[in-house]
Amino acid sequence: MTLSMKNVSKVYKEGDSQIIALDQVSMEVASGEFVAIIGPSGSGKSTFLSIAGALLKPSQGEVKIDNKDISKIKDKELSNLRLQEIGFILQTSNLMPYLNVLDNLLLLKKMSGKVTKQDIAFAKELLKELGLGSKFEKFPNELSGGERQRVAIARSFMNDSSLILADEPTASLDTNRANEVVSLISKEVKARGKAAIMVTHDERMLAYCDRVYRMEDGKLTLQ
Amino acid sequence: MFLALKELKHGKLRFTMIGLIIILIAWLVFILSGLGNGLSTLSAATIKNWEAEHVVYENGAGATFSKSLLSQSLQSKIEAQPGVEEVAPFSQSVIAILPIDGVAEGEDKVDAALLGIEAGSFLHPEVIEGKAVDPKIKNGVVANITLKNTNGYEIGDSVAIDGSELNAEIIGFVKNETFNHLPSLFANMDFVREYKYSAPGSNNGVEDAINAFAILGKDVDAAQIEKEVDGVEVVTKSAAINGMPGYTAENGTIMMMLVFLIVISAFVIAVFFYVLTIQKTQQFGVMKAIGASNGFIAKAIVSQVFVLSFFSILLGIGLTYLTAMVFPEEMPFNLDPVLVIIYGIVLLVISVGSSLFSVRRISKIDPLTALGRVE
Numbered sequence: 001m002t003l004s005m006k007n008v009s010k011v012y013k014e015g016d017s018q019i020i021a022l023d024q025v026s027m028e029v030a031s032g033e034f035v036a037i038i039g040p041s042g043s044g045k046s047t048f049l050s051i052a053g054a055l056l057k058p059s060q061g062e063v064k065i066d067n068k069d070i071s072k073i074k075d076k077e078l079s080n081l082r083l084q085e086i087g088f089i090l091q092t093s094n095l096m097p098y099l100n101v102l103d104n105l106l107l108l109k110k111m112s113g114k115v116t117k118q119d120i121a122f123a124k125e126l127l128k129e130l131g132l133g134s135k136f137e138k139f140p141n142e143l144s145g146g147e148r149q150r151v152a153i154a155r156s157f158m159n160d161s162s163l164i165l166a167d168e169p170t171a172s173l174d175t176n177r178a179n180e181v182v183s184l185i186s187k188e189v190k191a192r193g194k195a196a197i198m199v200t201h202d203e204r205m206l207a208y209c210d211r212v213y214r215m216e217d218g219k220l221t222l223q
Numbered sequence: 224m225f226l227a228l229k230e231l232k233h234g235k236l237r238f239t240m241i242g243l244i245i246i247l248i249a250w251l252v253f254i255l256s257g258l259g260n261g262l263s264t265l266s267a268a269t270i271k272n273w274e275a276e277h278v279v280y281e282n283g284a285g286a287t288f289s290k291s292l293l294s295q296s297l298q299s300k301i302e303a304q305p306g307v308e309e310v311a312p313f314s315q316s317v318i319a320i321l322p323i324d325g326v327a328e329g330e331d332k333v334d335a336a337l338l339g340i341e342a343g344s345f346l347h348p349e350v351i352e353g354k355a356v357d358p359k360i361k362n363g364v365v366a367n368i369t370l371k372n373t374n375g376y377e378i379g380d381s382v383a384i385d386g387s388e389l390n391a392e393i394i395g396f397v398k399n400e401t402f403n404h405l406p407s408l409f410a411n412m413d414f415v416r417e418y419k420y421s422a423p424g425s426n427n428g429v430e431d432a433i434n435a436f437a438i439l440g441k442d443v444d445a446a447q448i449e450k451e452v453d454g455v456e457v458v459t460k461s462a463a464i465n466g467m468p469g470y471t472a473e474n475g476t477i478m479m480m481l482v483f484l485i486v487i488s489a490f491v492i493a494v495f496f497y498v499l500t501i502q503k504t505q506q507f508g509v510m511k512a513i514g515a516s517n518g519f520i521a522k523a524i525v526s527q528v529f530v531l532s533f534f535s536i537l538l539g540i541g542l543t544y545l546t547a548m549v550f551p552e553e554m555p556f557n558l559d560p561v562l563v564i565i566y567g568i569v570l571l572v573i574s575v576g577s578s579l580f581s582v583r584r585i586s587k588i589d590p591l592t593a594l595g596r597v598e
Contacts, residue, residue, distance in 0.1 A: 046594055049594065050591055050594065053512070055512060055590050055591050055594075056591065076516070079511060079514055079515065079516045079517075079590075080514065080516065081514075082512065082513065082514040082590075083513070083514025083515070084514070086514070087513075088512055088513050088593075090509060090512065090593055090594065091594075094509045094593065096226075096506060096509075096510075097233070097506075098229055098230040098232075098233030098234060099226075099229055099233075103229060107225075107226070107510075108513065108514065110225050110226075110519075111510075111514055111515050111516070111519050112514075139233070155513070159514075167594055
């Protein structure tokens with residue numbers, strides 16, 4: 001299993017009261033699977049994504065990413081785990097504004113050391129697959145919203161990590177663009193054998209997903 | 224370096240403005256240090272040029288020539304002390320000179336420092352024009368070249384010394400010789416004595432009065448000389464320079480301005496980079512979320528500040544030398560390359576150091592900000 005969560009809870013203390021953001025959540029995602037999580041805002045989707053993405057540690061339960069237990073990893077090494085094992089597709093405008101499209105992808109390689117010729121070739125191949133073959137030298141502000149999101153998708157695949165997490169990837173896109181972006185994620189996930197989770201409000205996008213979970217008041221149920 | 228340079232290239236206007244601030248600060252620092260250096264040279268160049276290691280004053284003179292009165296007869300006793308290689312008497316007086324036929328319309332008398340030495344003494348600077356001080360030409364004086372360049376005096380000119388009946392003849396010129404901010408005028412000791420002690424009792428009854436002795440010799444024991452020779456105090460050359468009237472005060476003022484300037488610039492630069500960093504909180508959050516370590520981001524910031532400061536300081540130095548070229552010649556401006564390098568490094572260390580505040584801030588950014596909805 002690429003991602004395995006068992007009885008995961010996250011509790012926030014607020015003054016004297018406790019807020020249970022996640023309540024005994026269990027879930028498994030295997031490679032090649034594309035899973036969606038829907039639910040109203042405040043239901044705990046962000047907390048779920050933060051824990052699955054090794055940005056937060058759970059209060060209880062076990063989270064394994066590619067068979068590594070994140071509660072046993074030191075905080076300092078979590079950033080490296082995120083770099084190597086997880087590809088994030090975040091909401092809009094999360095590309096580095098002063099790097100061109102190609103450099104935005106290569107940034108991930110810079111973080112872990114040197115950029116090789118193979119890395120450049122791989123980045124170009126990814127961008128071509130996502131229909132950005134003519135935009136290598138463009139800066140994010142010269143791209144449309146859909147194109148920016150496609151760059152973000154390419155970036156999440158850049159490190160060949162096993163888990164792809166998408167946070168509202170269609171938030172600011174119209175229906176056509178949104179369909180295009182999600183179908184591309186789905187296509188890449190299947191083609192490259194990744195495990196992927198998408199958190200979304202957008203029920204139109206569920207058709208692309210293998211399974212759909214609903215999150216409500218911190219509880220996760222399969223639909 | 225990768226991120227640093229790409230961002231510098233992309234945000235030209237923003238970084239040009241910050242660079243401009245650093246250039247201006249560096250410019251100001253170097254101009255001030257040049258002026259300080261120039262002033263202190265003007266104040267004591269003649270003493271600084273001495274090869275001597277120690278100077279002997281009258282006890283109680285506090286290393287000030289004008290307060291010291293000794294008899295030249297002590298010379299042989301000092302020469303006999305261990306480690307002393309050579310001893311030279313020195314005497315000084317502030318005078319005003321004017322052309323012998325009176326001051327012409329639109330001209331002024333010229334202030335100068337009349338310095339008495341023995342002909343052939345190691346205190347005599349190298350002559351660049353004309354002859355050296357010569358006992359056979361009793362009233363012959365060797366003047367600093369500014370008397371020629373600025374005031375138009377030539378070799379062979381006779382000048383009257385204001386307030387006395389003495390006339391002097393300019394027989395040579397030297398360069399970079401100033402004393403108490405005045406151009407130096409080297410003369411025979413006897414001539415100086417004749418001017419200085421013409422009034423009865425003005426020499427306090429001291430025979431063959433002089434102001435001080437300069438001592439050549441690396442292994443001189445100052446305390447030993449003070450013990451063996453009555454009524455003298457022996458100080459190092461740098462103490463003698465500090466004893467020049469106004470020297471310490473002048474230097475202190477300039478140094479204080481420099482220190483304040485440097486402290487203030489540290490704050491200004493730190494605040495600039497800090498604000499710049501806070502603006503990019505979201506960006507750094509994203510980078511951390513996708514896996515950047517604190518070290519990676521810190522390196523990007525520090526190298527960016529380094530590159531920006533390094534080139535700005537270089538430009539500041541260039542600007543300073545350009546400014547120095549248009550300064551009027553009389554302006555006491557003297558850039559010491561060693562000082563320029565030292566202050567350049569200090570400024571660089573300060574800007575890079577101040578960027579560490581920003582780095583600290585970044586290490587605290589929560590990558591969750593990248594999700595745009597921190598709970």
